[in-house]
Amino acid sequence: MNVPTNLKYTKDHEWVSIDGDIATVGITHFAQKELGDIVYVEVETLDQTLDKDEVFGTVEAVKTVSDLFLPLSGAIIEFNDALDGKPESVNTDPYGAGWMIKVKIANVDEIGSLLSSESYTELIGA
Secondary structure, rough: OOOOOEEEEOOEEEEEEEEEEEEEEEHHHHHHHHHOOOEEEEEEOOOOEEOOOOOEEEOOOOOOOOEEEEEOOOEEEEOOOOOHHHHHHHHHOOOOOOOOEEEOOOOOOHHHHHHHHHHHHHHHHH
């Protein structure tokens, strides 16, 4: 199971890459594998400020639709437009081309509530 050590994770299977006060967010390899073939990613919260754990969008797979939960409070400043034409990037490259949003972090103290790669690996039993 691919769980990069340079990222942070949530119990809801989102990954977070932090660069200053900007967080890039996507779903983990484990999550995309569980969902199956992803056919659509919807984020209607661009330019909105949301609290940690609020739903920021949905990901649709062939058999199901799942909510996406914001791992850190902040303003959603960018959506990965490439996913409109290639949602399968979430399956093929979840930690690269399959990223979903960028968030301007409102409360850096929340970073401490995210899981390390070791804790996330333990959570998923990998």
